[in-house]
Amino acid sequence: MKRLLLFFLVFSISHGVQAQKSNKEYEIRTLAFYNLENLFDTINNTAKNDEASPMMELKSNRSTVYWDKIDKLGSVLSDIGKKDARNSPAIIGVVEIENDTVLNDIVKGKFLKKNRYKIIHYDSPDKRGIDVGLLYQARFFKPVNHQSFELLIYNNEGERIYTRDQLLVSGYLDGEMIHVIVNHWPSKRGGTRSIPFREKAAALNVKIMKQIRENEPNAKIITMGDFNDDPMESSFKNIMKTKMKKTDVQENDIYNPFEDMFRRGLNTAGYRDNINLFDQILISSQLLSKDKDYSSYKMKKAGIYNPKYLISNKGRYKGYPFRSFSWGTYTGGYSDHYPVYMHLIREKK
Numbered sequence: 127m128k129r130l131l132l133f134f135l136v137f138s139i140s141h142g143v144q145a146q147k148s149n150k151e152y153e154i155r156t157l158a159f160y161n162l163e164n165l166f167d168t169i170n171n172t173a174k175n176d177e178a179s180p181m182m183e184l185k186s187n188r189s190t191v192y193w194d195k196i197d198k199l200g201s202v203l204s205d206i207g208k209k210d211a212r213n214s215p216a217i218i219g220v221v222e223i224e225n226d227t228v229l230n231d232i233v234k235g236k237f238l239k240k241n242r243y244k245i246i247h248y249d250s251p252d253k254r255g256i257d258v259g260l261l262y263q264a265r266f267f268k269p270v271n272h273q274s275f276e277l278l279i280y281n282n283e284g285e286r287i288y289t290r291d292q293l294l295v296s297g298y299l300d301g302e303m304i305h306v307i308v309n310h311w312p313s314k315r316g317g318t319r320s321i322p323f324r325e326k327a328a329a330l331n332v333k334i335m336k337q338i339r340e341n342e343p344n345a346k347i348i349t350m351g352d353f354n355d356d357p358m359e360s361s362f363k364n365i366m367k368t369k370m371k372k373t374d375v376q377e378n379d380i381y382n383p384f385e386d387m388f389r390r391g392l393n394t395a396g397y398r399d400n401i402n403l404f405d406q407i408l409i410s411s412q413l414l415s416k417d418k419d420y421s422s423y424k425m426k427k428a429g430i431y432n433p434k435y436l437i438s439n440k441g442r443y444k445g446y447p448f449r450s451f452s453w454g455t456y457t458g459g460y461s462d463h464y465p466v467y468m469h470l471i472r473e474k475k
Contacts, residue, residue: 156207309351
């Protein structure tokens with residue numbers, strides 16, 4: 127009888143603990159990145175080469191096209207990660223934007239207006255006039271510092287190639303300090319001759335991270351963007367020394383969850399009939415949970431957001447992202463890239 131009573135007590139206590147664990151509540155925040163594909167306004171900027179943009183090449187209906195594209199992009203951004211987080215992304219990195227005007231038009235549009243997004247943007251020296259930027263929901267994220275870093279690269283003749291800056295934004299996500307770097311690395315035009323340009327961009331990322339860690343050794347760092355390189359290329363593996371497996375990640379290493387996706391054949395863009403995964407979100411070791419300790423924000427999962435409506439179902443780009451522009455015309459699509467996202471999770475305080 128005593129043994130039976132003891133067994134009953136142990137059984138009850140152990141099941142009580144399990145129930146307590148299963149009743150924990152969690153907060154999920156989505157971080158997202160999206161290449162907005164030549165989001166230019168309809169006004170000619172004489173200081174930039176924006177007249178070569180697809181928007182300015184349109185012969186008519188520019189305003190109608192512009193606002194249709196604004197609405198389409200806003201609808202996508204509002205939906206990323208919503209199924210799990212039950213909210214639009216807390217933080218969104220964006221590239222291929224002309225200025226802060228287009229960002230303000232997006233956040234004030236009908237799909238994002240209710241979330242009251244704020245923007246962070248710097249004019250970059252890119253000759254085409256395209257920049258990077260950050261959108262954030264102020265109720266979740268409180269920036270305390272942001273800075274633009276010039277990428278200095280030169281051709282074989284010693285002439286500077288003017289390209290996009292890298293944007294660093296540091297702030298508190300629900301009270302936890304994080305650092306976000308937004309990237310749009312030099313394109314693959316020029317083939318193998320362009321490889322050193324992206325290696326320089328990777329080196330600048332490493333430099334920014336080192337600067338962050340001088341004041342905060344255990345900083346939580348996220349670097350996201352259109353890197354114009356796949357996860358296996360030298361910029362990542364040789365310069366940033368990224369890791370594909372969680373078990374290989376040591377202190378202050380950079381984990382790239384998109385490397386395994388690339389190995390499995392997933393993609394975010396097509397370039398010259400090749401399938402590429404240029405759009406990625408990488409994290410420092412401090413955001414990686416190996417023991418399921420979610421007392422502070424850690425990565426839960428990462429993914430590519432590509433519902434059917436973002437995939438072209440006909441024509442020469444069938445199976446590719448449903449783009450906005452092709453051969454000087456507006457196709458009614460969204461972007462020639464898929465957005466990517468990451469869920470961060472922690473126990474509710």
